[in-house]
Amino acid sequence: MKLIVTDRTGKVHELQARDDWSAMEVIRDANLPLSAECGGACACATCHVYVDEAWVDRIPAAQQQEVDMLDFGVAVQENSRLSCQIKMNAELDGLQVTLAPESL
Amino acid sequence: MSANVAQPGGQHKTDVVIIGAGPIGLFAVFELGLLDLKTHLIDILDRPGGQCTELYPEKPIYDIPGLVEVTGQGLTDKLMDQIKPFGATFHLSQMAESLEKAGDGWRITTDAGTQIEARVVVIAAGGGSFTPKKPPIPGIESYENTSVFYAVRKMERFRDKVVVIAGGGDSALDWTLNLQPIAKKLVLVHHRDGFRAAPDSVNKMRALVAEGKMEFQVANIKGLNGANGQLSSLTLNTKEKGDYQLPAEMLLPFFGLTMKLGPVANFGINLHENLVPVDTEKFETTTPGIFAIGDINTYPGKLKLILSGFHEGALMAQQAFRYCKPDEKLRFQYTTSSSSLQKKLGVA
Numbered sequence: 180m181k182l183i184v185t186d187r188t189g190k191v192h193e194l195q196a197r198d199d200w201s202a203m204e205v206i207r208d209a210n211l212p213l214s215a216e217c218g219g220a221c222a223c224a225t226c227h228v229y230v231d232e233a234w235v236d237r238i239p240a241a242q243q244q245e246v247d248m249l250d251f252g253v254a255v256q257e258n259s260r261l262s263c264q265i266k267m268n269a270e271l272d273g274l275q276v277t278l279a280p281e282s283l
Numbered sequence: 284m285s286a287n288v289a290q291p292g293g294q295h296k297t298d299v300v301i302i303g304a305g306p307i308g309l310f311a312v313f314e315l316g317l318l319d320l321k322t323h324l325i326d327i328l329d330r331p332g333g334q335c336t337e338l339y340p341e342k343p344i345y346d347i348p349g350l351v352e353v354t355g356q357g358l359t360d361k362l363m364d365q366i367k368p369f370g371a372t373f374h375l376s377q378m379a380e381s382l383e384k385a386g387d388g389w390r391i392t393t394d395a396g397t398q399i400e401a402r403v404v405v406i407a408a409g410g411g412s413f414t415p416k417k418p419p420i421p422g423i424e425s426y427e428n429t430s431v432f433y434a435v436r437k438m439e440r441f442r443d444k445v446v447v448i449a450g451g452g453d454s455a456l457d458w459t460l461n462l463q464p465i466a467k468k469l470v471l472v473h474h475r476d477g478f479r480a481a482p483d484s485v486n487k488m489r490a491l492v493a494e495g496k497m498e499f500q501v502a503n504i505k506g507l508n509g510a511n512g513q514l515s516s517l518t519l520n521t522k523e524k525g526d527y528q529l530p531a532e533m534l535l536p537f538f539g540l541t542m543k544l545g546p547v548a549n550f551g552i553n554l555h556e557n558l559v560p561v562d563t564e565k566f567e568t569t570t571p572g573i574f575a576i577g578d579i580n581t582y583p584g585k586l587k588l589i590l591s592g593f594h595e596g597a598l599m600a601q602q603a604f605r606y607c608k609p610d611e612k613l614r615f616q617y618t619t620s621s622s623s624l625q626k627k628l629g630v631a
Contacts, residue, residue, distance in 0.1 A: 251539035
């Protein structure tokens, strides 16, 4: 299963995702620059990604906790998600995300 | 909190100064205290606990040995209880800004002017200092401290100004309510019509909007316009309206905190990818007398776990003792059986 990640320089990375891993874990395992400070507790908004428009409606909607936590994301858009809350599975094979800009 | 908190600006002398009052810094006080070493702690937050209290005070932790389940705040409270007998001094809401040699040891100066001299320095700074997130809006840095502020130090600065507050958390809402009466005009800008803030504050804000005393706009901030550090307007964007201008003299972005290594990078110690390499015998850096424990250090096999940091602190304390009390023999004792340790803990 693949997770396609565009980094902040525009470079596209095709990552091998694993069932049940969060997108954040897959991205960090590939050593891409994603701080994910709280380690996946949905408590910091520093694993912020933009989900490719084609996938926005295909991934499970954000729970209230994630929606609230996005209030602390910078440069939040309609397709913003916290990658620690996206759990990879066969249905998300090929999911495309872009790393959102970080705090300066 | 029953901690011994020092007034900023003082001069102090101690055995060991610990940068960071997270769980690892707190437990280091215990291990050092058993060896009769006196400690001072410095933390940029206004309370002990570090990430545990800042990021997940209410979230459960399940991998602390012997504690089946404890919250970030709960663990911090227990550690504060555990180290109470050792009377550590806390320097809170201060950032360790510089480190210099002082005799056999070191002098640390904080951004509040506090000076602490110690034989040993322990860096237990986790992911770094918690500092306000800065939204990546092009050119924002040229307006910082003239038109853009990430904290309110003097409310008077905002009197009779056109103020825009960005964000949807408690800080954004609290400062909206505090500054609205003195600002010439106040606009709250947030990316959605919903808030992660106390409902009471949200209700008060909505009431002010209904009375025409302030504005709330759902939009994203795309750009800043002005000259010489003086903001004149923001470029906002919504799906419906596209880009549009909003007059603004002051912008206060409140998007919570993020961790930055900060001045530790300038301490002259060896760094590797923003982490501090240490040995695994003493958790000492390549600079003798300076140690690093917890998430901020790196060594082969490092795991960023609280329990690893506790172990690192225990071994660090052994070597710290040798520096601080070179003429004394280090005696390894158990709290279960040593009456002298029990006396220090106030239980004998």
